[in-house]
Amino acid sequence: MAAELYVISGFLGAGKTTLIQKLLKEAFRNEKVVLIENDFGEISIDAALLKSSGVEVKEINAGCICCSLSGDFVKALKELLDRFRPDKIIIEPSGVGKLSDIIKACSDPRLKPLATVKCKITVADVKRCKLYLDNFGEFFEDQIKHADVVLLSRTETFPDKVDSAYKLVRELNAHSAIIAKAWSRITAAEILHPEHEHHKHHKHHGHGEHCSHGQGCSCGHHGAQVHGEHCSSGHHNHGAEDIFDTVTIRTKRIFSREDLKARVSKMEQGAKGTILRAKGIVRGTSGWVNLQYLPGDLKITKCAAGGDMLCFIGRNLNRQELVILFGGE
Numbered sequence: 001m002a003a004e005l006y007v008i009s010g011f012l013g014a015g016k017t018t019l020i021q022k023l024l025k026e027a028f029r030n031e032k033v034v035l036i037e038n039d040f041g042e043i044s045i046d047a048a049l050l051k052s053s054g055v056e057v058k059e060i061n062a063g064c065i066c067c068s069l070s071g072d073f074v075k076a077l078k079e080l081l082d083r084f085r086p087d088k089i090i091i092e093p094s095g096v097g098k099l100s101d102i103i104k105a106c107s108d109p110r111l112k113p114l115a116t117v118k119c120k121i122t123v124a125d126v127k128r129c130k131l132y133l134d135n136f137g138e139f140f141e142d143q144i145k146h147a148d149v150v151l152l153s154r155t156e157t158f159p160d161k162v163d164s165a166y167k168l169v170r171e172l173n174a175h176s177a178i179i180a181k182a183w184s185r186i187t188a189a190e191i192l193h194p195e196h197e198h199h200k201h202h203k204h205h206g207h208g209e210h211c212s213h214g215q216g217c218s219c220g221h222h223g224a225q226v227h228g229e230h231c232s233s234g235h236h237n238h239g240a241e242d243i244f245d246t247v248t249i250r251t252k253r254i255f256s257r258e259d260l261k262a263r264v265s266k267m268e269q270g271a272k273g274t275i276l277r278a279k280g281i282v283r284g285t286s287g288w289v290n291l292q293y294l295p296g297d298l299k300i301t302k303c304a305a306g307g308d309m310l311c312f313i314g315r316n317l318n319r320q321e322l323v324i325l326f327g328g329e
């Protein structure tokens with residue numbers, strides 16, 4: 001039977017990895033899953049975090065997913081299918097990847113009997129989606145326009161932003177399902193099959209909550225095949241490398257929570273270029289900690305996976321300054 005392909009896209013820090021963790025736990029628990037991670041930076045923080053969920057993870061770092069996976073996406077995907085014979089393949093493109101490129105690559109006729117695109121989900125952060133559309137529309141619009149399901153994130157934290165985010169998404173994509181419930185109150189099934197759940201939950205929406213789907217959602221039952229030519233190196237516009245800088249730092253330093261917070265705050269104040277996203281796994285005073293940063297939002301949590309690495313993405317970044325600031329090598 002053909003493996004099912006799920007593409008989880010979304011701009012920087014939207015919540016893709018968090019969603020994948022939810023899908024693995026709730027929907028794909030008894031399935032053989034291979035994850036393809038196309039992270040920014042030289043090392044994949046997401047892959048490290050997801051490996052601790054016990055699934056097979058294939059990392060592709062830096063560059064366009066469809067061109068850089070062993071030089072040939074289709075060939076490499078076929079190899080993965082032969083080697084692991086997965087039931088499901090989840091692809092997490094980098095936040096600055098274009099969904100249309102991935103869909104084209106996945107729709108190559110050579111893959112047809114082996115794997116079928118089942119669902120394309122885009123995660124959109126209600127707080128930041130307007131800002132990202134205004135500034136990085138080329139990437140983010142593409143991710144929204146080509147999605148079957150748009151899952152809004154941070155709706156519980158910013159309920160006043162839900163309506164406007166919903167409208168923005170609907171203007172760009174008249175056909176997708178849009179889910180705006182707090183994630184703790186949605187099941188993975190509801191995300192993967194919004195057409196089933198829609199009627200069940202419709203009556204229960206509270207203020208500011210939507211769960212709607214337009215016509216022609218191709219998730220699951222309608223088949224999500226998109227026809228197009230395979231993207232081969234040099235034949236399409238990559239863009240992201242020209243617009244965004246990435247800096248990866250390795251550091252074995254031990255950070256207390258306060259120390260790490262202070263350094264991040266210095267990074268913001270010192271305006272080391274425009275940092276759009278930072279993440280990493282470093283040594284804390286009592287074990288590994290995972291740092292997740294978006295402008296105005298810092299989370300430091302304990303984590304099982306080890307790392308010694310920090311990755312930054314933004315514009316006009318100064319590697320040397322960041323190395324000094326975080327005690328990197």
Ligand SMILES: Nc1nc2c(ncn2[C@@H]2O[C@H](COP(=O)(O)OP(=O)(O)OP(=O)(O)O)[C@@H](O)[C@H]2O)c(=O)[nH]1
Pocket residue numbers: 010011012013014015016017018019046094095152153154155157183277279292299
């Ligand atoms: N409060 C809240 N936090 C969220 C939500 N979704 C994601 N986050 C947090 O946002 C941070 C980034 O989430 P990730 O899942 O790593 O986002 P991503 O899209 O994989 O990020 P990139 O690695 O930049 O591609 C983490 O600290 C998450 O816990 C949400 O719906 N609500």
